[in-house]
Amino acid sequence: MDTDSLPTVIIPWRATPDRMEAHERVRKFWQYFGFPVIESNSNRHASFHLCEARNKGVKATTSQAVIVADADTIPDIAAVTLALDMLEYPMVIYPHDRYRHIPGEYADKADLMTAPYAKEIRNSVGGLFITQRTTYLELGGMDERFERRWGYEDSAFVLVAQTLAKVQRCTGTVFSFDHAADRDMTENNPNRMRFQLYRMCSGNPSLMRELLKK
Secondary structure, eight states, X not given: OOGGGOOEEEEEOOOOGGGHHHHHHHHHHHHHTTOOEEEEOOOXXXXXXXXXXXXXXXXXXXXXXXXXXOTTXXXXXXXXXXXXXXXXXXXXXXXOSEEEEEOGGGGGOSOGGXXXXXXEEETOOSSEEEEEHHHHHHTTOSOTTSOSSSSSHHHHHHHHHHHHSEEEEOSOEEEEEXXXXXXXXXXXXXXXHHHHHHHHHTTOHHHHHHHHOO
């Protein structure tokens, strides 16, 4: 990894009291390793929209590579370094194959590997990915037509990347500090219906490009 041309870390962020400590830990993590950080919010006059915030952050940077990372998520830095060394055009890399939800009070603990976890997700596409700014924009970024609620936008983005680019994964653990969230992966989430469109277009570049048209 060329330390003279470090990628920018894009953190979608809107302050909430229960996430401040984790957010501070995440900021210090990236700054310790010398990465520039851009925090981006969505429209302040509406509820938080993850897709909008990520898109604004990526568009605001001029660095070639970007690390899109949640404000409560810390990765294995060795996996991040490997992913940056592997990164080519057009490629999206997930520098983790294990995603652990750990208690929020561990935000001030040095060794996160000792933290208990209620859930570990294998090959998750949430929380953190690495790509080039050009690739992100050519893939349409995150679809802001998803509604302002949690669920399905990350799963949709990886289907786009698998269809129109190349997706890689590195071995590693990413830690997410647990917090209250309006998580809804049920059939009642309207974003589920939009995600079905992505599933229908998956593997078909021409159809996927039509879906991405604004």
